[in-house]
Amino acid sequence: MRMSLFTIRPAWLGGTLWLLIGVTAALAPVAQAQSVSGRAYGAFVQSPLGTQQSAVAVLPAVTADDGAMADDAADAMSVPGTLTTEALTGTTSGGIGDAAAAQSVATVFNVNLLNGLITASSLTATVSSTSDGAQATSNALGSTLADLVVNGVPLTSGDGSIAPNTRMTLPGVGYVVLNEQLSSGDGVRTSGLTVNLIHVVLQNALTGIQTGEIIVGSASSNAAM
Amino acid sequence: MCRQITRSFVPGLVAAALFAWGCDRPAAPAGPKPSLWFTPGPENCQAGPKFTGGGRIDPTEGKTTFGFNVNAQDWCSSARGTIKGQLQTVYHPTQTLVHSLGIDAFESYASGRINRKTGRPGQCAHFAGPARVKDGNGPWNYNVRFEATACDNGEPGSSPGRGPDQYGISLSDGRSLPLTDLTGGNIQAHPTH
Numbered sequence A: 001m002r003m004s005l006f007t008i009r010p011a012w013l014g015g016t017l018w019l020l021i022g023v024t025a026a027l028a029p030v031a032q033a034q035s036v037s038g039r040a041y042g043a044f045v046q047s048p049l050g051t052q053q054s055a056v057a058v059l060p061a062v063t064a065d066d067g068a069m070a071d072d073a074a075d076a077m078s079v080p081g082t083l084t085t086e087a088l089t090g091t092t093s094g095g096i097g098d099a100a101a102a103q104s105v106a107t108v109f110n111v112n113l114l115n116g117l118i119t120a121s122s123l124t125a126t127v128s129s130t131s132d133g134a135q136a137t138s139n140a141l142g143s144t145l146a147d148l149v150v151n152g153v154p155l156t157s158g159d160g161s162i163a164p165n166t167r168m169t170l171p172g173v174g175y176v177v178l179n180e181q182l183s184s185g186d187g188v189r190t191s192g193l194t195v196n197l198i199h200v201v202l203q204n205a206l207t208g209i210q211t212g213e214i215i216v217g218s219a220s221s222n223a224a225m
Numbered sequence B: 001m002c003r004q005i006t007r008s009f010v011p012g013l014v015a016a017a018l019f020a021w022g023c024d025r026p027a028a029p030a031g032p033k034p035s036l037w038f039t040p041g042p043e044n045c046q047a048g049p050k051f052t053g054g055g056r057i058d059p060t061e062g063k064t065t066f067g068f069n070v071n072a073q074d075w076c077s078s079a080r081g082t083i084k085g086q087l088q089t090v091y092h093p094t095q096t097l098v099h100s101l102g103i104d105a106f107e108s109y110a111s112g113r114i115n116r117k118t119g120r121p122g123q124c125a126h127f128a129g130p131a132r133v134k135d136g137n138g139p140w141n142y143n144v145r146f147e148a149t150a151c152d153n154g155e156p157g158s159s160p161g162r163g164p165d166q167y168g169i170s171l172s173d174g175r176s177l178p179l180t181d182l183t184g185g186n187i188q189a190h191p192t193h
Helices: A005-032 B012-024 B073-077
Strands: A035-047 A050-054 A068-074 A077-079 A083-085 A088-096 A100-113 A118-131 A136-139 A144-146 A166-170 A174-184 A190-203 A210-224 B050-057 B064-071 B084-091 B096-100 B105-114 B121-135 B141-152 B166-171 B176-189
Touching: A035 A068, A035 A077, A035 A083, A035 A100, A050 A077, A068 B050, A068 B064, A068 B084, A068 B096, A083 A210, A088 A210, A088 B050, A088 B064, A088 B084, A100 A190, A100 B050, A100 B064, A100 B176, A118 A190, A118 B050, A118 B176, A136 A210, B050 B141, B050 B166, B064 B166, B073 B105, B084 B121, B084 B141, B096 B141, B105 B141, B121 B166, B121 B176, B141 B176
Parallel strands: A118 A210, A136 A190
Antiparallel strands: A035 A050, A035 A088, A035 A210, A068 A088, A077 A083, A083 A100, A088 A100, A100 A118, A100 A210, A118 A136, A118 A144, A166 A174, A174 A190, A190 A210, B050 B064, B050 B176, B064 B084, B084 B096, B096 B121, B105 B121, B121 B141, B141 B166, B166 B176
């Protein structure tokens, strides 16, 4: 069958239009994705003997019509020879409106790690992330370690901050990263930040192979618009 | 300044205590409010029905961390609406933990501060409800009410280290933290479109 140019052109245009609509629809969820997530916990211990975590709060799914919050608390946590603390809390909340925003807070009191190798009277991890689709930012303002002592060396007196990602060797044990900050996102639509106030990596003294880890005072937030 | 509280949802002695406490504490630095607040309806939700927030304040009374989510969309749109959400606050000096058991009153209004980004006044939420409270590892006290105020005055909420967002909370047992600039975290008002 032969078709004239007059009859072919509308059909071709129609097909192209549908193709464009299909491509647009396929891309739309990516371009308009709005989401927030958050997580906070008091302490996490992983060793050959197992894994323990306390005061864990994970932000449930948030829609554009509703916000959400999660929280948890514990009176204390004890892993003999590894960690003891008094009260621990984790709180995370988020919502989506003109901007997407999530914020998380973890608190831990009277921390003692590895039989006094690291002590602190309290830890406060605070992170927040916001995105309005044109600018996305995160920060850890308000994150502090009070009366922190590492391997006998006082690092803060009262409530104080430590430079992000401060690494110290713990002879015979491994190393610790203080105020560990892990960021993500493109800074335009998406932004995220995780703060681990004390992150101890346990290593085999001979091989250096990681045998476990301890994280105390962790808060994460992510926002995308 | 003494503000009027609808007593229908606050029975007996708690109502009296809350009323007295409302009279004693200093007024929040915010814009004009209706004479009858804590009453459902759109006239008392002028800054929107939904807020979330979390972070830290450092008033002279002591470091405090918090998180909350409040959705009063039903409350703001009808005379019998309910309020969804929850709140947790930790007052560090005494390791006092406040956890909401519900939210039964809400209002929102323009803040006394201007949001630098929008050029418009910030937005404040004021909400209240029953709570359980404990100090350290002591027992929970379930006979307490909380009243919190949170203001979204711009983004980020705690940059460059203090404010512009604000948070404050009072308990019916007499303890109170004034509306204070955030030193970490964020308050977010979520307008309904």
